Amino acid sequence: MLAFIFRRLSTMLLTMLCLTLIVFYMINLEPNLKKLAISQLDMRTPAEQLESWLEKNGYRQNFFVRYGQWLGVVQKQPAIDPATGNAVPRFRYCNEPTEPHYGGILQGDFGCSTKFKVPVAQKLFPALGSTGILMFWVMATMVPISLLIGILAGMREGSRTDRTLSVASITTTATPEYVSGVIFSVIFASWLGWLNGSAASATNQGITFYNFTLPVMTMAIYGIGYIARMTRASMVEVMTQQYIRTARLKGLSFGSVVVKHALRNALIAPFTVIMLQFPWLLTGVVIVETMFRYQGFGFTLVEAAGNNDIDLLLGCSLVSVFVVLFTQLISDIGYAYLNPRIRVQ
Amino acid sequence: MPTETIGALAIIIGVIGRFWPVWIALAIVLTLSFTFRGRLGLYGQLFESGVGVAGVTICFFWLFTAMFAHVIAPFDPLTQVAVMKDAMPGTVVPDQGLVYYFGGDKLARDVFSRMIFGSRIVLIIAPAATAFALMVGTTLGLPAGYYGGKIDALLSFLANLVLAFPVILLFYLLVTPGIVETGLPHWIARVFFIVPIIFFGTLFFTRYKNRPQLLAVQMALIVILGGWVYLGLAFDADPLGIISIDPNQLNIFVAVVFASSPGVFRIVRGLTMDIKTRDYVAAAQTRGESPWYIMLWEILPNARGPLIVDACLRIGYTTILLGTLGYFGLGLAPESPDWGTAIKDASRLLRSFIHPALPPVVALMTFVLGLNLLADALREQSLKD
Numbered sequence: 111m112l113a114f115i116f117r118r119l120s121t122m123l124l125t126m127l128c129l130t131l132i133v134f135y136m137i138n139l140e141p142n143l144k145k146l147a148i149s150q151l152d153m154r155t156p157a158e159q160l161e162s163w164l165e166k167n168g169y170r171q172n173f174f175v176r177y178g179q180w181l182g183v184v185q186k187q188p189a190i191d192p193a194t195g196n197a198v199p200r201f202r203y204c205n206e207p208t209e210p211h212y213g214g215i216l217q218g219d220f221g222c223s224t225k226f227k228v229p230v231a232q233k234l235f236p237a238l239g240s241t242g243i244l245m246f247w248v249m250a251t252m253v254p255i256s257l258l259i260g261i262l263a264g265m266r267e268g269s270r271t272d273r274t275l276s277v278a279s280i281t282t283t284a285t286p287e288y289v290s291g292v293i294f295s296v297i298f299a300s301w302l303g304w305l306n307g308s309a310a311s312a313t314n315q316g317i318t319f320y321n322f323t324l325p326v327m328t329m330a331i332y333g334i335g336y337i338a339r340m341t342r343a344s345m346v347e348v349m350t351q352q353y354i355r356t357a358r359l360k361g362l363s364f365g366s367v368v369v370k371h372a373l374r375n376a377l378i379a380p381f382t383v384i385m386l387q388f389p390w391l392l393t394g395v396v397i398v399e400t401m402f403r404y405q406g407f408g409f410t411l412v413e414a415a416g417n418n419d420i421d422l423l424l425g426c427s428l429v430s431v432f433v434v435l436f437t438q439l440i441s442d443i444g445y446a447y448l449n450p451r452i453r454v455q
Numbered sequence: 456m457p458t459e460t461i462g463a464l465a466i467i468i469g470v471i472g473r474f475w476p477v478w479i480a481l482a483i484v485l486t487l488s489f490t491f492r493g494r495l496g497l498y499g500q501l502f503e504s505g506v507g508v509a510g511v512t513i514c515f516f517w518l519f520t521a522m523f524a525h526v527i528a529p530f531d532p533l534t535q536v537a538v539m540k541d542a543m544p545g546t547v548v549p550d551q552g553l554v555y556y557f558g559g560d561k562l563a564r565d566v567f568s569r570m571i572f573g574s575r576i577v578l579i580i581a582p583a584a585t586a587f588a589l590m591v592g593t594t595l596g597l598p599a600g601y602y603g604g605k606i607d608a609l610l611s612f613l614a615n616l617v618l619a620f621p622v623i624l625l626f627y628l629l630v631t632p633g634i635v636e637t638g639l640p641h642w643i644a645r646v647f648f649i650v651p652i653i654f655f656g657t658l659f660f661t662r663y664k665n666r667p668q669l670l671a672v673q674m675a676l677i678v679i680l681g682g683w684v685y686l687g688l689a690f691d692a693d694p695l696g697i698i699s700i701d702p703n704q705l706n707i708f709v710a711v712v713f714a715s716s717p718g719v720f721r722i723v724r725g726l727t728m729d730i731k732t733r734d735y736v737a738a739a740q741t742r743g744e745s746p747w748y749i750m751l752w753e754i755l756p757n758a759r760g761p762l763i764v765d766a767c768l769r770i771g772y773t774t775i776l777l778g779t780l781g782y783f784g785l786g787l788a789p790e791s792p793d794w795g796t797a798i799k800d801a802s803r804l805l806r807s808f809i810h811p812a813l814p815p816v817v818a819l820m821t822f823v824l825g826l827n828l829l830a831d832a833l834r835e836q837s838l839k840d
Binding site: 283286415 | 506612615616618619620621622623624627628629631632633634636637639771775778779782783795798799801802805806809812813816819820821823824826827828831
């Protein structure tokens with residue numbers, strides 16, 4: 111088991127290295143650097159000044175040197191002020207030291223956000239915290255509801271309950287966040303006026319039922335159908351097993367057979383599915399946070415991408431890639447843990 | 456300000472009336488399919504369940520809507536009638552006598568016509584991109600599953616690499632005007648679009664290599680037709696000047712194919728690993744068939760059931776991806792009538808006007824729902840066999 115985890119962790123590191131290299135390549139393409147320089151200076155700045163700004167801030171160094179600097183294996187050189195010849199920090203608002211130093215991911219330094227004018231860590235981690243709260247509530251509503259729907263539908267295959275719930279869950283899988291968000295806003299915010307159509311106040315004034323229900327509902331609804339379908343399939347399979355028939359024949363009530371014998375075995379597959387749902391939730395987070403103006407990770411990612419904020423965007427991709435790979439690992443380990451047959455092999 | 460409006464009932468009747476070519480086409484196709492369902496194989500079996508009929512009907516509805524869009528839509532999707540800005544549903548356009556059935560949007564365009572023309576964009580890009588993703592995924596998934604070992608390790612690593620990318624980040628990096636300038640989408644397109652040519656080339660070569668005359672005809676057809684489309688799409692250098700694609704649309708197309716190929720790869724690889732242990736594969740190996748013949752003519756046809764189901768789901772998923780692109784304003788032109796862009800524009804003004812938001816939302820939802828129902832019915836049918 112340890113060897114397995116070790117192997118997975120090393121693959122994970124290699125994947126992260128490759129992916130950050132690709133992201134690094136894409137955001138350092140010429141048009142993107144131009145966009146960055148323009149956003150930092152002015153729309154009407156002449157081309158030579160843009161070029162000299164890029165030159166001055168070290169964006170014209172060799173690609174691999176810069177990637178190494180970001181990683182923390184190559185020394186970062188301070189910018190030299192051409193007038194005085196003294197070393198000056200590249201971005202004043204980030205307190206960069208003026209002597210050559212190693213400052214990258216390996217040293218725990220995520221770099222400097224050019225859009226928000228703060229160190230990336232100061233922006234990224236509070237945003238992740240806000241998204242964590244959103245995710246928690248989404249999971250807390252999505253998982254129980256979808257498991258319940260799946261179990262009720264799969265308990266008696268082909269019954270009217272089964273067909274109704276199945277069509278309902280197919281419908282929710284056809285409703286991406288930007289569709290359900292609009293529908294819910296129209297119903298609950300515009301017509302009924304029960305809920306707030308924006309979660310912007312949640313960041314400063316705290317979460318209330320009034321401002322937080324719509325984002326949570328919108329995000330949960332898309333996942334519910336999928337997890338419920340998986341739970342149903344696995345429940346249907348378990349219900350046809352011999353030991354269920356035996357339990358029924360020895361006189362146990364239907365309810366207690368479902369709860370005591372079927373449930374535990376039926377929940378192995380949904381566990382994996384819920385874990386693998388995280389990458390998709392990440393996209394959902396971006397849509398929902400943009401739609402309801404909630405300042406979390408997704409909001410930060412959109413801002414970073416829109417302004418080509420190199421360090422922030424790299425930080426965001428590192429975090430999201432980590433989340434995806436880590437949940438995959440957890441799902442594999444958890445699967446082996448829940449299913450003894452896999453463990454023996 | 457135009458004050459003349461028609462009532463809710465008149466709107467409903469008017470909208471149903473505008474769809475007349477769709478109703479006629481639907482009636483013909485469904486009646487024919489239902490009459491001959493016994494002879495239509497898997498497609499005919501769909502008519503045995505309510506879910507299947509619903510799925511087929513919805514999918515055909517949108518297909519015919521896209522085909523007859525210019526007949527159904529009363530207005531051009533980009534034309535602005537200044538007085539109709541934010542008009543309520545059912546407002547009559549002065550001087551023309553035509554009606555804005557679902558009202559006007561903030562740029563005074565007809566919401567109904569935009570929804571109808573939006574279906575064209577979705578119904579062209581989504582199935583085409585899915586077809587390409589299927590071919591790319593299959594061409595790579597078959598050898599990965601069949602040979603295993605190093606090829607599998609390498610290809611799986613690459614697929615997982617793309618899968619580990621959150622889709623939205625991938626789109627933000629890949630679908631920008633800046634990227635189009637660098638020519639990167641064209642390079643990716645050159646790699647992707649050659650795959651179908653290789654796929655069909657190998658497909659016919661492995662089967663007919665002992666019949667050189669037939670093979671020569673097939674190869675010539677593939678190279679000429681495929682090469683023509685390839686030159687037009689990937690190099691924008693069609694010698695006849697018929698086939699060309701807008702660089703932005705190519706960019707979207709490439710991004711969507713790129714995002715969904717690894718999923719197909721994983722499914723095909725899994726199916727291949729399962730099927731290659733069967734007796735008929737062993738028989739073919741003993742006969743001395745080449746590996747690619749076994750993969751393409753023994754394994755692939757037997758994997759078609761799950762692949763058809765997956766293709767249906769994937770078209771729906773691609774539609775959702777296209778909507779996401781539109782929602783974030785990536786790739787498609789700002790005035791494009793596609794559903795995602797329309798939802799983006801309308802959702803910002805939801806506090807004041809809700810009517811421009813609902814038609815594209817309902818359209819996207821029903822289309823994806825139709826595909827999902829279709830996939831569900833197909834899965835039920837293939838489980839019965």
